[in-house]
Amino acid sequence: MPRTEFTPSITTRPVYPGLSPVPGAAALMLADASGAEALIELALQDAALIAAAHVIYIPEGAPFGAALAALHPKHYHEGPSFSAILPRFRKALLDAHMGTRLYLAGSETLIGLAMAEALAAGLPVDAIQSDHRGSIARRMQCVHCKGITEGVTTDPFTCSHCGLTLFVRDHYSRRLAAFQGVCVDAETPGIVPELQEIKP
Amino acid sequence: MTIQFNDETFRDDYTFRNSAEAIRRFPFPFDRDSYMYSVNMEPHKGGREGSPFEKRFDVDEHYVAEMRDRAITLTEDPLRCQSLPHMELAGWDLLDLIMQSKAEDYPDLFSLQRDGNQWHWINRPLGIDQRFTFLDATTLPCGPMEYITRQAQGDFAVLDQREGNLWMDAGMVTSQADWSLDFDIGMNFFEWHAPVPRAAEMGVFQRALKFLLNVQQGSPARRLNWTMTVNPRLDTSPENYHKWGPEKRTITPENVGKKQFLRVELQTFWRLPRSNALAFPIRCYLISLEDLVTVPKWGRRLHRVLRDLPEDLAAYKGFAVNRPMIVDYLARFDDGAETSPGIFAD
Numbered sequence: 361m362p363r364t365e366f367t368p369s370i371t372t373r374p375v376y377p378g379l380s381p382v383p384g385a386a387a388l389m390l391a392d393a394s395g396a397e398a399l400i401e402l403a404l405q406d407a408a409l410i411a412a413a414h415v416i417y418i419p420e421g422a423p424f425g426a427a428l429a430a431l432h433p434k435h436y437h438e439g440p441s442f443s444a445i446l447p448r449f450r451k452a453l454l455d456a457h458m459g460t461r462l463y464l465a466g467s468e469t470l471i472g473l474a475m476a477e478a479l480a481a482g483l484p485v486d487a488i489q490s491d492h493r494g495s496i497a498r499r500m501q502c503v504h505c506k507g508i509t510e511g512v513t514t515d516p517f518t519c520s521h522c523g524l525t526l527f528v529r530d531h532y533s534r535r536l537a538a539f540q541g542v543c544v545d546a547e548t549p550g551i552v553p554e555l556q557e558i559k560p
Numbered sequence: 561m562t563i564q565f566n567d568e569t570f571r572d573d574y575t576f577r578n579s580a581e582a583i584r585r586f587p588f589p590f591d592r593d594s595y596m597y598s599v600n601m602e603p604h605k606g607g608r609e610g611s612p613f614e615k616r617f618d619v620d621e622h623y624v625a626e627m628r629d630r631a632i633t634l635t636e637d638p639l640r641c642q643s644l645p646h647m648e649l650a651g652w653d654l655l656d657l658i659m660q661s662k663a664e665d666y667p668d669l670f671s672l673q674r675d676g677n678q679w680h681w682i683n684r685p686l687g688i689d690q691r692f693t694f695l696d697a698t699t700l701p702c703g704p705m706e707y708i709t710r711q712a713q714g715d716f717a718v719l720d721q722r723e724g725n726l727w728m729d730a731g732m733v734t735s736q737a738d739w740s741l742d743f744d745i746g747m748n749f750f751e752w753h754a755p756v757p758r759a760a761e762m763g764v765f766q767r768a769l770k771f772l773l774n775v776q777q778g779s780p781a782r783r784l785n786w787t788m789t790v791n792p793r794l795d796t797s798p799e800n801y802h803k804w805g806p807e808k809r810t811i812t813p814e815n816v817g818k819k820q821f822l823r824v825e826l827q828t829f830w831r832l833p834r835s836n837a838l839a840f841p842i843r844c845y846l847i848s849l850e851d852l853v854t855v856p857k858w859g860r861r862l863h864r865v866l867r868d869l870p871e872d873l874a875a876y877k878g879f880a881v882n883r884p885m886i887v888d889y890l891a892r893f894d895d896g897a898e899t900s901p902g903i904f905a906d
Contacts, residue, residue, distance in 0.1 A: 503743060503799055504800075540740070548809065
């Protein structure tokens with residue numbers, strides 16, 4: 361699955377420049393189905409890096425588990441969902457030594473949630489690399505009710521919590537791992553612009 | 561000085577009003593007949609007698625009513641006041657700064673007596689008499705930042721300084737020009753300004769950040785910012801946009817003078833001594849167009865500024881849809897005469 365190229369936007373819109381190995385530093389890696397190939401490509405660049413790494417993979421039914429395990433990471437773990445791997449991921453962040461690098465690959469939601477955990481755990485932002493692959497669906501916070509709607513692919517969309525029709529902003533909170541959704545017909549209730557598929 | 565505090569509202573029936581004195585001292589933000597972003601900083605070391613620049617934290621006739629409005633907003637949405645765990649010391653710094661400034665600048669309204677860490681604070685307009693132990697949050701009814709900003713007009717952002725940047729890590733935000741503290745908390749200076757059009761390309765934020773990182777203790781700075789608001793509403797938050805948004809479309813040529821307000825922010829910047837954080841009060845002043853045009857220079861100038869403002873700025877400031885009616889109204893008060901330099905009335 362190729363890397364996603366995003367259109368230029370405001371400075372809070374995250375970008376994901378891809379993964380490049382930092383030799384010698386301890387490595388924690390996390391990928392979902394769409395990001396697995398990014399870790400395999402990373403291993404091709406630096407086999408020693410992945411041999412010493414802790415790799416966590418969320419396969420979501422994709423067939424890359426065997427290929428990742430065959431890279432013989434120091435620790436290899438598969439889990440069924442982000443919430444399932446979260447305790448292990450948090451423990452790995454807690455145990456991480458100075459200089460540890462975090463490599464994230466896959467959907468924007470996976471990268472965002474993992475990055476929020478890592479920053480809260482005290483990892484410097486410069487120690488985190490990311491590669492966006494797969495769906496461009498967004499995780500949106502409704503600014504009105506504060507509910508999070510996952511997997512948003514249209515603009516506007518309906519808040520899955522309060523039901524307001526929200527437009528999709530590029531303003532992004534790393535703390536929440538979410539973009540901001542704001543009522544699109546606040547001034548003219550009921551007059552909603554035509555639905556569009558969101559673009560990268 | 562004695563201040564007669566207004567009994568007025570900033571929501572529902574909107575009984576807010578400016579006295580003749582409040583109009584005269586209004587912080588009109590335009591020093592010329594046009595507007596574009598700039599890093600318009602100046603030292604905050606007093607100003608004309610009677611002006612809102614004179615005292616460190618201006619207290620005016622709206623004080624009691626504004627604090628009542630803040631309490632209503634906080635009851636409805638406690639997320640308007642947040643402080644990340646490492647910011648408590650900065651909260652005490654802010655409490656110290658505001659209490660000392662108010663007690664010295666308005667001795668008839670506020671008093672502060674300190675015996676070591678045993679402090680006694682009296683706020684006469686709000687009827688508060690509080691003894692507490694400085695730096696011990698268990699001796700106040702809430703955290704120090706919330707405690708003091710429930711007694712000080714304007715919004716407050718408290719910015720942590722690290723990694724050569726400023727971080728929005730605490731705040732009390734109930735009278736904002738449409739931004740969300742709950743969403744922006746934890747962001748750095750460039751992140752929370754990201755939605756502002758044009759300014760980043762102009763290098764405004766780089767220069768402003770460089771200035772702010774170097775604000776020194778005892779040498780606060782200030783600037784004015786502005787936008788337009790329909791009705792004298794303090795809580796123009798994104799959280800409640802679906803509630804106040806429809807009001808924006810109630811402007812008519814007949815009511816524009818009464819319902820359309822110029823909203824001015826007096827922003828000040830203070831280095832805090834213990835935490836090295838930067839306190840960033842954002843004080844909001846509102847004036848209806850019909851009150852504003854009673855000062856002929858301001859009527860002429862606001863007409864020219866709003867008429868000539870680039871469309872993207874009008875959209876960002878949220879009044880593009882009402883601009884034609886606003887400009888038509890103000891044109892009646894612009895005879896084409898020259899205006900004098902500076903913000904003050906002639």
